[in-house]
Amino acid sequence: MSKPLIEVNSVGKRYRLGQFVGAGQPNSFRESISYWIKSSLLKGIFRKNRERTTPKEIWALRDVSFKLQKGEVLGIIGRNGSGKTTLLKILSRITEPTTGRVVLRGRVASLLEVGTGFHPELTGRENVYLNGVILGMARTEVKRKFDQIVDFSEVSQFIDTPVKRYSSGMKLRLAFAVAAHLDPEILVIDEVLAVGDMAFQTKCLQKMDSVAHDEGRTILFVSHNMGVIRTLCSTGLYLEKGQVLGQGPVEEQITRYLGSVGQVSCSTDLAARDDFLGSGKARILDVRLTDLNGVDQSTILSGQSLRLEFRYETHQQGAHPQWAVGLLNQRAEKVFHLESEDRGAQLPPLSCSGTHAVSISRVPLPPGDYIADLRLKLDGETAYYLQRAFSLKVEPGDFFGIGRVTPSHGELVYVDHSWHAL
Structure with missing residues (x-):
């Protein structure tokens, strides 16, 4: 059996909250400038607070492990704040895990936020080629796919307009088209599709189904729409407070997730x-x-x-x-x-x-x-x-008020109605 395209081994991600300047070292040029200004101009103002404040640590993810083979579609579900987006950012190499190890065997295209990966000053056309370069594709490869991308995105009229003038819907259309058509082996998608209209959402879901089952791509998909997760995904990963509470067949994980609301009471x-x-x-x-x-x-x-x-x-x-x-x-x-x-x-x-x-x-x-x-x-x-x-x-109850319990025939709701001869 071939090696998995994705291996996530005991991954954890820790953030420090409430940390004042001086409690840690800057990690970038921007942080270095900020560090210097604050330490020079504000020295002593917050000294007492800084001395008394202990940075609070929060684990967005803890001990997350799973493997995905080529062509698998994983639905990641959980409440807001359960760690879903953090996991996708680690898999997209936007942030590094604090603990554990991630192995990715293939090119990764991600769609986490509207406009992610686009330079606002560049045109739509220039951004398409820029994303191709980031994925390691030759210009001739991108050129071969360009017309398909533009047709799918439905923004051909604005393809030579700077992206900063695009609406959020236009950015989403082009970003998804780029991610889906530039032949990445792994596609990572957060619930950004909710920005689009219903027709485009349906079009995107059909495309994801096609690239997974017909082209063998591996997809990780986050959504709060369990109907979409059920339709698109074969396996599910249920996260709660950064930990895996369930992993396996998607129907089982959806049932577990929905059932976690607790006992019914008045x-x-x-x-x-x-x-x-x-x-x-x-x-x-x-x-x-x-x-x-x-x-x-x-x-x-x-x-x-x-x-x-x-x-x-x-x-x-x-x-x-x-x-x-x-x-x-x-x-x-x-x-x-x-x-x-x-x-x-x-x-x-x-x-x-x-x-x-x-x-x-x-x-x-x-x-x-x-x-x-x-x-x-x-x-x-x-x-x-x-x-x-x-x-x-x-x-069960007497919905129609005829003296007997109304049977269920698989309908979503009962509709009051009457029958008569004409």
Whole structure:
């Protein structure tokens, strides 16, 4: 059997936080200049703090090991802050591991952030050739692929325009086209594809599937979309707090990841959750599940009423709130999305703390376990976005109100309807 294209052996990555100048040596020319200025001009100002402060260490990754053969597609899953992007940066040679060893047998093309690898002053055309040189390709090889790259990216009209004038979507299109067409043996992609429109996302996923199965490329892919992970990837790597909690068939790892939300209850404490995204100008402290009369519900029946109560706190009093709840099934398919703005809800400006709620007169869900994402915007800016914020268990019920339990036929939701003769 041939050697793996990727070998990751006991890799760890440590960062030091809260470290003052003088606690460590500069590692680059820029850091040297900064070191000199601060030590010369600010000498003594923060001396007491510097002497008393011990740098805090945080391990973004610990003891991560795996191997990938040619043509394998690995889906890396986990919460925000679990170490996924750090792992991809190590594999892309952007940063070095603190411990362990990585062996890469082939050229690596990575797409970690919009515009990564592009020089803003150069045109799209010049950047395509620049990336080819970085991958070790001859100019004639890049020239042979150039038309395919431009056609795929759909930016031919702007190919001789400096990249600094591109929109984020245009940068993404060209960056993905370059990464996918310049024949790297290993393709590393973070969830940057979420920037693109749905049609281009589909086009990219089809291309990744093609280069993996038809051309034998090895792909590492990070996404919070479990449906995409399931479709594209054959194996999964589940990270939590920098450590591997699961590795193997992708379906098993998705089930383990989604199941880690915890036990279903009528109330979920979110105050200790620190893996949210957003400005942090507001926090959601807990979620409570009740019926429309305010009676706590740990389990909901199909067709039953449901109220979700969100207790919040904020320092931005008077801001206009916009709430959103997305509910996903165990296959990570979104079954519905509730948005206060879409519903035309006129919620009062926020006080320093309070409770808002959304009510559903008849839960249209078949029996099963569901997981909810939660988002709060203040004046149009995302203040708090938490994935897998709480869970919901639905039991069989009489959705249609005809005196018997409504059977499930594999549908995502029940739709109220009537039959009659004309």
